[in-house]
Amino acid sequence: MAEQTFRSPGFFEREIDLSQRTTEIVGTPAGVIGTSQKGPAFVPVTVGSFSDFESKFGTLDPDKFGPYAANEWLKNRTSLTYIRVLGAGANSSTSDISVTQTAGTVKNAGFLLSGSRSHVDDARYNGVVQFLGATHETRTDEVAGYPIFTDNSSTDSTGGINLIRAVILTASGSKLLVLDENQSYTNANILNDIATIRSYDGTTEQGIFKLVLSSAMGSTFGNDESKAGIRIYTASLDPSSQHYIGKVLNTSPDRFGTEQHLLYADMPVESEIARVKTTAGAVGILSGSENIAGSGGLSGTTFTELFGKFNTRYQTSKSTSFISQPFGDTEYDLFHFESLNDGESGNRKVKISISNLRRSTNPKNLYGTFTVLVRDYYDTDTDIRILEQYPLCTLNPGDDDYVATKIGDLSAKFNFDAETESERRLNITGKRPNRSGHVRIVMNSAVEDGEVPAAALPFGFRGLPAIKTTVSLTENSSFLEGGAMNNATSARLSCVGSTILTGSIVPPVPMRFKASRGAVAASPSFAGQPGALELADNRMFFGIKFERVPLVSVITNPLLQSNGSGTRNKLLDSYSKLLGIQKADVVVTGSSADLINDNKFTLSRVALYNAPSTATQTLDDAVSLSTQLTGSVPDHMVEAAYIRNGVLVKPRYTITDSSRDRLTFASLAAAKSATAFNKFSEYMKFTNMLYGGFDGLNILDRDQRLMNDKASDADSGGKADGSATGYTNLSAASSPGAGKENNAVSSYRTAITIMTDPFASRVNIIAIPGIRSAFVVDRAMEKTKEYSKAIYLMDIPPYDDDLNRLYDDATTRPNVRKTTEQFEARALDNNYSATYFPDVIINDEINGDAVNVPASVAAIGALGFNDRVAYPWFAPAGFNRGSLGSVLNTEVRLNAEDRNVLYESRINPIASFPDGGFVIFGQKTLQQAKSSLDRVNVRRMLLEVKRIVSDIANGLIFEQNSPATRARFISLTKPKLASIQSNQGIDSFRVVMNSSNNTDEDAEQNRLNGRIVLVPTRAAEFIAIDFIITNSGVSFE
Secondary structure, X not given: OOXXXXXXXXXXXXXXXXXXXXXXXXXXXXXXXXXXOOOOEOXXXXXXXHHHHHHHHOOOEOOEOHHHHHHHXXXXXXXXXXXXXXXXXXXOOHXXXXXXXXXXXXXXXXXXXXXXXXXXXXXXXXXXXXXXXXXXXXXXXXXXXXXXXXXXXXXOOOOOEEEEEEEEXXXXXXXXXXXXXXXXXXXXXXXXXXXXXXXXXXXXXXXXXXXXXXEOOHHHOOEHHHOXXXXXXEEEOOOOOOOXXXXXXXXXXXXXXXXXXXXXXXXXXXXXXXXXXXXXXXXXXXXXXXXXXXXXXXXOOEHHHXXXXXXXXXXXXXXXXXXXXXXXXXXXXXEEEEEEEEEHHHOOOEEEEEEEEEOOOEOOEOOXXXXXXXXXXXXXXOEOOEXXXXXXXXXXXXXXXXXXXXXXXXXXXXXXXXXXXXXXXXXXXXXXXXXXXXXXXXXXXXXXXXXXXXXXXXXXXXXXXXXXXXXXXXXXXXXXXXXXXXXXXXXXXXXXXXXXXXXXXXXXXXXXXOOEEOOEOOOOOOOOOEOOOOEEXXXXXXXXXXXXXXXXXXXXXXXXXXXXXXXXXXXXXXXXXXOOOHHXXXXXXXXXXXXXXXXXXXXXXXXXXXXXXXXXXOOOOHHHHHHHOOOXXXXXXXXXXXXXXXXXXXXOOEEXXXXXXXXXXXXXXXXXXXXXXXXXHHHOOEEEEOEOEEOOOOOOOHHHHHOOHHHHOOOOOOOOEOOOOOOOOOOHHHOOOEHHHOHHHHHHHXXXXXXXXXXXXXXXXXXXXXXXXXXXXXXXXXXXXXXXXXXXXXXXXXXXXXXXXXXXXXXXXXXXXXXXXXXXXXXXXXXXEEEEEOOEEEEEOOOOEEEEEOHHHHHHHHHHHHHHHOOOOOOOOHHHHOEOOOEXXXXXXXXXXXHHHHHHOOEEEEEEEOOOEEEEOOOEOEOOOXXXXXXXXXXXXXXXXXXXXXXXXXXXXXXXXXXXXXXXXXXXXXXXXXXXXXXXXXXXXXXXXXOOOOOHHHHHOOOEEEEEEEEEOOOOOEEEEEEEEEOOEEEEO
């Protein structure tokens, strides 16, 4: 124990536990653990105002109680530490950790769709990931205006292009089927998984087909065409159609149970570029095949299961690696960016542009410069919204303008998979403070070590990860593992009735074709040949094109003006998501991600019209190169185009197009003189995006997604009991785990460990608003007491008249006596904890609504107000300091008898009084014995004394244990304690640090022992606080 209470001074045995030095911060913050809209996860972040909190973690959200507690505290105080929780899973054994390291899955994290076979004789599965595939034909102007498929090594338009157009998650007992638009649902016509769309007859219904969702829920789900359990959707794969799948299918995870499906990834392809063919069987439903994976960390698993594995820990969104211009055959990996927001929230916040590339003209310093732009994800090149910009960056680690110095590279991550619990702690990587408010940069070690040529500049980026539906990385005839058609033993996808569609791949990442406005030539003699009225446009960034091509209803021949639209391309939203676990080999990564659909981007493929002047011209011939580029930059750029599958021909880095060798930006980068390169600087710019952020939660279950009380509780109705109750829309394998191994429980317990680690945080109050699970609150009480420098504000579980455990979605009100009886049955005894009842309704001034929040939100607000108008050792209760100005009402109105019942059980009532508003009317801790330590203000006074001791003692670390040092400690401590005494915190005190408690052995070991004996105001007891100062810091007994 950190202190002991006794009736008279005396001596007693004690056990001493040496601890690490606490981290110094300004002020003493309250600590709140909870969910939030964004921010780093499992990292204690201290803020001084709610506006600071919003910039880090987002604003108030009625589904997330932690920010409400932060807001209430920060209304009166200027220091709060917040730890955001996400799904970390429950790895505990070496076996669990080994699986994560080899397969990427994490025990009880995320979600899993394993499904079951529809029938023993039916190859199709219920409750799995299903894909909607289709065979497409390119439109007439695609080759001239936007050759995203023509200039694509993965597609062959000869017989049609087979593409995955949707990733759909189906509930247990449900599956999708397709029908021709004029077919009725019968058992006979569902033997195949393919359909034919309606012809393009010019009507509003052209190109449609039927999607059939069959559910085991029966008629309660649907009864279309008088078939129980059947819903039929009129569907289209034309994004501009009213029947487009993205408009008719369910896109809300919270409706997964009622709708029995979720459109997880919508992959639109503009019908102006390519449309679905009208040939028979051009549309089909696919799923992972029953073939066994032969590679990856989960080899030996069927593809049916592999595509449904999202059972992994939260992940941080990041960009692919930015690469240099080519040096011979090598494009160096330079750096990548990571979001400062962990989880899914980082996916669609920002994008990264590189601009103003300039080569050095100083032969003694070859490092060039470039600008990094952090942009709003939803902006366009013609309506750009720059959030941050970092000009004149270099790749020279010794330069003040080094890109990592300008942006920052610090990262704090909790090591969940260390072999021993003592090693599971926050790890800090990087060495340069983060200056960006959105991203950090992660430098490749080769740059840091000077192994990259000094002349290197960021010239492009690696391909985005894509779903790996084929090994050949091409659609159509090369889709199979063995490369042979109809080899049913090697296909990754299954489609009853179609072999061709099982070779489908995801659509290519759209790239900017030209930096121009106006129409290109309709019949070009070379790629990108300009039209008569086309002009270069330096607003356009190469790289990822975030806008779709114009609608044919808006612009005639829209593909000839591919830059003419400001409408966002939603395909990129799907690319931003976690599409699968990489170690399971269901996602194309690395060099394969570069190759599929030629998704790697490089400015090296931006080809000018100009060819080398002679067949033997070298790039060292600066004079002849300059004479070829004598026109204005806009004149050259209106002829320039990005050739997606262009192959560089060394040594001049040209691209052969229409039997013509065209100079490229890589040619200018490799030229001896920088003059020509720098001439084009304003066009040498490109944009990349972030991807892959994941919350590590079961998004298909609302409670688990929110990590709320029900998700973490094992009482009846809770979801931490290990059963499948409450989430029967998934297979039993998707259980989030039971007790301490539940995903939410384990995550909250980890956050508690971090918050009470004196080396990681320094708080004097801890709250986990709304989380009442015994597995969490018992851990919080235990760790807070062990930490001994904070008080835990606990929320208790409410029960109704029939002893039903009530959760946030309950429609009945708690019964005061039943709730109290259940609480008393737990026999809790801890003077480092206090609890309050009932929940309250407060005014949400940001969202303009009244919100029901846990009692701890009101309590932490009251403590903050108390500390502003008085001191921590004053009672945060009653009309003066316990009045709750933010509270509009309470969940239960307490009468005098209710208040007495609660207070006798050490539950502090929140009551209403005529003309007095809502007031906290008690200040008990959860200590059972009657003493001064059963009061909140006394406990908080002692916490303040400990803070004073810690601050003073930290200044004496490494000082000799001498009479002078002891006297110095006493002289520094006495005025602080006298101040508490004069402000009514203690009646008397005595500081003991002399030879009576410091032996010669203590002096030899440089260990200072101290004792403070004090008497709280209006108390009959003495309280002694024993502490030890060593080279490691100060610790309390």
